[in-house]
Amino acid sequence: MIDTLLMPFSYGFMARSIWVGGSVGVVCALLSCFIILKGWSLLGDALSHAVVPGVAIAYWLGLPFVLGAFVSGLLAVLGIGVVRGNSALKGDAVIGVVFTAFFALGFLLISLNPSTISLTTILFGNLLGISSGDAWQLVAIAGGCIVIIALRWKDLLLYCFDEQHARALGFNVRYLNILLLAMMSLTAVAALQTVGAILVIAMLITPGATAYLLTDRFGHMLWIAPLVGGLTAMTGAYLSFFFDTSVGGLIVVLQTLVFLIAFMLAPRHGLLAHRRRWQQEASS
Amino acid sequence: MSRHNERPSDSGPAIVVDKVSVRYASGQWALENVSLTLESSSICALLGINGSGKSTLCKAIMGFLPPASGRVAIFKHAVRHAQRRNIMAYVPQVEEIDWDFPVSVYDVVMMGRQGRMGFLRIPARADRVAVETSLARVGIADLAKRQIGALSGGQKKRVFLARALAQESRIMVLDEPFTGVDATTENAIIDILKQLRDEGMTILVVTHNLSVVPEYCDTVAMINRNLIAFGKTEHVFTPANLAQAFGGVLRQFPLDLLAQEREPVQEHLP
Numbered sequence: 351m352i353d354t355l356l357m358p359f360s361y362g363f364m365a366r367s368i369w370v371g372g373s374v375g376v377v378c379a380l381l382s383c384f385i386i387l388k389g390w391s392l393l394g395d396a397l398s399h400a401v402v403p404g405v406a407i408a409y410w411l412g413l414p415f416v417l418g419a420f421v422s423g424l425l426a427v428l429g430i431g432v433v434r435g436n437s438a439l440k441g442d443a444v445i446g447v448v449f450t451a452f453f454a455l456g457f458l459l460i461s462l463n464p465s466t467i468s469l470t471t472i473l474f475g476n477l478l479g480i481s482s483g484d485a486w487q488l489v490a491i492a493g494g495c496i497v498i499i500a501l502r503w504k505d506l507l508l509y510c511f512d513e514q515h516a517r518a519l520g521f522n523v524r525y526l527n528i529l530l531l532a533m534m535s536l537t538a539v540a541a542l543q544t545v546g547a548i549l550v551i552a553m554l555i556t557p558g559a560t561a562y563l564l565t566d567r568f569g570h571m572l573w574i575a576p577l578v579g580g581l582t583a584m585t586g587a588y589l590s591f592f593f594d595t596s597v598g599g600l601i602v603v604l605q606t607l608v609f610l611i612a613f614m615l616a617p618r619h620g621l622l623a624h625r626r627r628w629q630q631e632a633s634s
Numbered sequence: 635m636s637r638h639n640e641r642p643s644d645s646g647p648a649i650v651v652d653k654v655s656v657r658y659a660s661g662q663w664a665l666e667n668v669s670l671t672l673e674s675s676s677i678c679a680l681l682g683i684n685g686s687g688k689s690t691l692c693k694a695i696m697g698f699l700p701p702a703s704g705r706v707a708i709f710k711h712a713v714r715h716a717q718r719r720n721i722m723a724y725v726p727q728v729e730e731i732d733w734d735f736p737v738s739v740y741d742v743v744m745m746g747r748q749g750r751m752g753f754l755r756i757p758a759r760a761d762r763v764a765v766e767t768s769l770a771r772v773g774i775a776d777l778a779k780r781q782i783g784a785l786s787g788g789q790k791k792r793v794f795l796a797r798a799l800a801q802e803s804r805i806m807v808l809d810e811p812f813t814g815v816d817a818t819t820e821n822a823i824i825d826i827l828k829q830l831r832d833e834g835m836t837i838l839v840v841t842h843n844l845s846v847v848p849e850y851c852d853t854v855a856m857i858n859r860n861l862i863a864f865g866k867t868e869h870v871f872t873p874a875n876l877a878q879a880f881g882g883v884l885r886q887f888p889l890d891l892l893a894q895e896r897e898p899v900q901e902h903l904p
């Protein structure tokens with residue numbers, strides 16, 4: 351029994367996918383705290399699709415895919431900014447137009463040269479089959495972003511909570527904006543490799559949303575979310591050894607389960623707490 | 635409170651708004667050719683109907699909105715310079731804040747100190763003292779641990795006033811601090827504003843509570859996209875100007891004022 355449970359660790363690719371998945375889960379979860387509070391969920395979804403053409407071109411040219419993802423993510427954000435600033439269109443429409451355009455371009459590039467990277471990898475991720483070079487890039491992204499968040503989270507929090515006040519204090523909000531977007535692009539591409547373009551957005555929202563239900567202190571969210579994100583990603587990768595399923599699907603289903611438990615049981619914001627409060631109010 | 639960011643160069647008017655026009659991306663002109671000069675150590679009331687551009691003017695002064703033409707000077711320098719020196723505090727309208735944000739009252743007031751902290755933004759003793767003093771000054775020391783959404787309207791205003799106090803700025807811009815608060819809170823806030831003025835602060839306050847304006851405001855500005863009137867309260871706070879600023883919208887108080895001004899003896903009638 352124990353032997354069976356430990357078996358995944360005796361395979362190099364399994365051990366690797368567990369710790370790569372875990373670190374990607376942690377960094378996505380950290381960013382999700384900022385994304386949900388800034389109201390950038392749609393933008394996160396957009397970015398996770400907009401990095402695809404960059405990834406395709408980078409593989410094509412033999413460059414680190416991180417570089418390609420980063421450039422194309424920033425181009426998409428710039429595009430969104432330009433269209434929004436020069437039209438009366440609503441923000442979500444602009445985001446929708448730009449990100450589908452980038453995603454479509456990515457598809458086109460991949461189908462032109464399918465030998466370098468497959469469409470399935472982009473759409474559904476390939477955590478178990480990840481090359482060790484790619485794994486190191488992901489871990490570097492995760493480590494870099496975790497360090498930046500550890501050092502700058504208070505300024506990023508202030509920026510998300512009250513941008514005007516940040517300006518009044520003399521902070522460079524443009525720099526904070528770019529920092530957050532850049533980290534989003536990087537984690538989006540990391541998550542892309544792990545769970546695929548379609549499910550990236552779950553990694554970038556659900557752990558933060560779960561943490562938000564469980565606490566009303568931002569400092570605590572920054573511990574709860576990565577704990578949830580990291581553990582679910584590692585568990586998902588581990589379980590996929592026994593069940594022949596999509597790793598991405600497994601990870602996101604686990605995250606959703608944790609979210610549902612929080613949604614029911616959270617002390618203040620949960621369904622049961624609300625019901626109890628209604629009953630108390632009704633009886634008093 | 636000490637004003638350690640004071641400098642010899644900070645003489646002359648605190649805020650100069652020079653022929654400022656502001657246009658939103660939608661094409662709407664919210665301000666046209668507005669000019670004001672606020673001396674330091676004074677309180678100015680900014681009056682006007684809804685949509686007249688009061689908030690827009692506040693934001694242009696704070697440097698949140700770039701003017702399409704004209705310029706704002708803070709102690710003779712560009713606004714950006716004043717921002718970097720951390721000498722301007724802003725108390726936003728309630729609608730501008732996300733009250734579901736997972737931060738406590740204490741956290742928000744501590745944000746007033748963030749510009750003074752080191753690289754890691756770890757509060758020093760002086761920061762904690764400033765936050766506690768500010769909380770006590772606005773009378774919400776007992777609410778420090780509350781999440782900001784779990785507060786009454788008046789308490790919410792006090793939180794952001796406390797944050798501005800903790801910032802120890804030289805200029806304070808308050809957008810509708812009295813809207814939706816009870817008389818106790820209103821009086822408490824007015825008392826604090828008066829004290830701050832006496833300590834040397836320059837204050838611009840957007841308000842709809844006209845009746846108390848002459849009690850604490852040194853100058854009054856009335857706008858309706860354009861400047862209608864600006865000057866010393868006793869010169870500018872007149873029925874004619876109020877009528878022009880508020881048009882037919884004037885009711886309750888201002889009518890009393892109009893009546894009083896025309897027939898001062900009325901006060902003594904039963």
Ligand SMILES: Nc1ncnc2c1ncn2[C@@H]1O[C@H](COP(=O)(O)OP(=O)(O)O)[C@@H](O)[C@H]1O
Nearest residue numbers: 658660662664683684685686687688689690691
């Ligand atoms: N972000 C915005 N985009 C476009 N128009 C705006 C925006 N904010 C305010 N306005 C318009 O500018 C005018 C002035 O608004 P505002 O300064 O908020 O007025 P007040 O604070 O006096 O009620 C109004 O007509 C308002 O509709």
Ligand SMILES: [Mg+2]
Nearest residue numbers: 688689690727
């Ligand atoms: Mg307003």
